[in-house]
Amino acid sequence: MKKKVLQSLTVGSAIIFMLAGCGGNKTETKESTKKETKTEASSTDVATGASAQAYTDPKDLQDKYDIVIIGAGGAGMSAAIQAKDAGKNPVILEKMPVAGGNTLKSSSGMNASETKFQKESGISDSNDKFYEETLKGGHDKNDKELLRYYVDNSASAIDWLDSMGIRLNNLTITGGMSEKRTHRPEDGSAVGEYLVHGLLKNVTELNIPIFVNADVTEIKEKDGKISGVKVDMKETKEKKEISSQAVVVATGGYGANPEMIKAEKPELDGYVTTNQEGSTGDGIKMIEKLGGQVVDMNQIQIHPTVQQDTGILIGEAVRGEGGILVSEDGTRFINELDTRDKVSAAINQLKGKAAYLVFDSGVRERVKAIDFYDKQGFVKKGETVADLAKEIGVKEDALDKTVTDWNQAVADKKDAQFERKTGMDKPLDKGPYYAIKIAPGIHYTMGGVKINAKTEVLTKDNKAIPGLYAAGEVTGGLHGTNRIGGNSVGDIIVFGRQAGDQSAQYIK
Numbered sequence: 001m002k003k004k005v006l007q008s009l010t011v012g013s014a015i016i017f018m019l020a021g022c023g024g025n026k027t028e029t030k031e032s033t034k035k036e037t038k039t040e041a042s043s044t045d046v047a048t049g050a051s052a053q054a055y056t057d058p059k060d061l062q063d064k065y066d067i068v069i070i071g072a073g074g075a076g077m078s079a080a081i082q083a084k085d086a087g088k089n090p091v092i093l094e095k096m097p098v099a100g101g102n103t104l105k106s107s108s109g110m111n112a113s114e115t116k117f118q119k120e121s122g123i124s125d126s127n128d129k130f131y132e133e134t135l136k137g138g139h140d141k142n143d144k145e146l147l148r149y150y151v152d153n154s155a156s157a158i159d160w161l162d163s164m165g166i167r168l169n170n171l172t173i174t175g176g177m178s179e180k181r182t183h184r185p186e187d188g189s190a191v192g193e194y195l196v197h198g199l200l201k202n203v204t205e206l207n208i209p210i211f212v213n214a215d216v217t218e219i220k221e222k223d224g225k226i227s228g229v230k231v232d233m234k235e236t237k238e239k240k241e242i243s244s245q246a247v248v249v250a251t252g253g254y255g256a257n258p259e260m261i262k263a264e265k266p267e268l269d270g271y272v273t274t275n276q277e278g279s280t281g282d283g284i285k286m287i288e289k290l291g292g293q294v295v296d297m298n299q300i301q302i303h304p305t306v307q308q309d310t311g312i313l314i315g316e317a318v319r320g321e322g323g324i325l326v327s328e329d330g331t332r333f334i335n336e337l338d339t340r341d342k343v344s345a346a347i348n349q350l351k352g353k354a355a356y357l358v359f360d361s362g363v364r365e366r367v368k369a370i371d372f373y374d375k376q377g378f379v380k381k382g383e384t385v386a387d388l389a390k391e392i393g394v395k396e397d398a399l400d401k402t403v404t405d406w407n408q409a410v411a412d413k414k415d416a417q418f419e420r421k422t423g424m425d426k427p428l429d430k431g432p433y434y435a436i437k438i439a440p441g442i443h444y445t446m447g448g449v450k451i452n453a454k455t456e457v458l459t460k461d462n463k464a465i466p467g468l469y470a471a472g473e474v475t476g477g478l479h480g481t482n483r484i485g486g487n488s489v490g491d492i493i494v495f496g497r498q499a500g501d502q503s504a505q506y507i508k
């Protein structure tokens with residue numbers, strides 16, 4: 001498909017409203033190419049995560065589609081676009097009042113190797129290196145078939161997005177990676193809202209019906225094949241059965257389901273979550289009822305840098321662009337860009353189980369998301385390092401020495417203290433200086449339903465369930481026991497596309 005996004009909608013600001021937890025005005029779509037009648041995004045939508053997109057009117061819901069796609073995050077929307085491009089008639093059913101899921105909240109970017117944007121920036125990367133580093137980050141527990149497919153199809157996924165006007169040409173690095181392969185929007189802003197906005201715009205332009213407040217409660221099977229779903233339309237209070245030859249489950253993870261988290265990993269009981277409230281593991285439960293296999297269910301990622309009052313994640317790009325972590329004593333305590341599990345564990349060892357993310361104006365200019373964190377009131381400021389130390393209540397001389405030593409390590413290209421090797425391109429020497437207080441929070445569920453590289457859902461004896469596909473955070477295996485930052489956006493696009501293609505091919 002060659003399609004350009006024509007103009008920017010006002011989604012970004014709507015999403016900012018959501019993240020900020022404050023209300024906003026009623027928004028409506030500027031252009032609508034859908035045949036179906038549209039409902040406007042309500043003011044609540046804006047307040048809870050909306051886009052300016054109008055969704056399909058619930059009364060236009062049909063009894064039959066070729067493919068039902070459950071969930072309107074990145075995986076679901078990618079699958080829908082690909083299935084539609086293959087000439088099929090998909091529908092997207094989303095239980096929340098708005099599209100986007102956790103994808104909307106993703107910050108760092110999308111990992112991919114051997115891309116045209118890396119080449120343009122003079123970065124020589126390889127799929128094999130990306131494979132090896134992801135495997136190392138996942139402690140060698142990754143599903144190797146999925147991982148191979150993922151890295152080998154990452155560059156074409158970047159091109160596919162670009163062909164739809166979703167351009168991720170600004171490169172940064174995340175923990176556990178040795179190359180700049182995390183692709184962000186040109187201005188360095190958080191990837192999630194830009195991506196969701198772009199996908200939703202393409203879904204609309206392709207006339208793909210997308211229903212919100214549409215909670216899928218069951219996946220139906222007949223004669224050993226998938227035959228459709230049951231959906232609870234929350235606005236009209238109608239319960240409906242929809243028939244389809246194939247179903248793509250793209251319902252995301254279970255990071256917002258405290259019972260499931262506690263059952264799988266009791267020690268995480270009480271942790272804040274960065275997840276949106278729709279991430280309750282529904283897809284996993286529905287697939288298990290059909291005899292589907294689940295893997296790695298107790299592999300739950302805690303992200304090291306989460307603002308604790310709001311559950312808002314402070315993106316890894318802040319460290320990738322040069323930020324450091326300091327304890328209450330004003331000293332560094334870890335290679336800040338070690339993998340998420342190790343950095344989280346180190347923070348949990350500190351007094352107060354929290355740390356400060358410290359950076360300068362240079363980092364702030366390079367990471368646009370910091371403006372958003374500032375609007376939330378998270379960012380403390382000092383004209384000098386000593387002023388900042390006073391502001392956050394750590395010893396001035398200690399923080400001063402930490403920043404001086406760090407800048408020396410950057411100049412020497414050698415961090416003798418913690419062996420950090422990345423995110424050291426520039427020193428922290430441009431005032432004013434800033435700090436955000438963070439601690440770990442539940443972020444991502446690595447486990448989920450077992451699929452093969454065709455995204456077919458497998459039974460306990462590894463047989464594909466005919467007509468059932470899954471992609472994105474609902475699946476398990478790709479990330480092993482620790483997901484690398486930037487690999488979930490890659491996952492949802494690569495496997496979302498594959499689920500759309502494969503389900504379309506499956507249909508006679």
Ligand code: ADP
Pocket residue numbers: 070071072073074075076093094095096099100101102103104214215216217250251252253278279280282283471472473474492
């Ligand atoms: P991914 O990153 O894998 O695309 P997201 O979290 O971004 O996952 O998106 C998953 C979407 O699926 C969310 O918007 C979520 O609200 C939606 N969802 C979850 N369960 C259901 C369900 N039972 N019916 C419809 N939509 C669902």
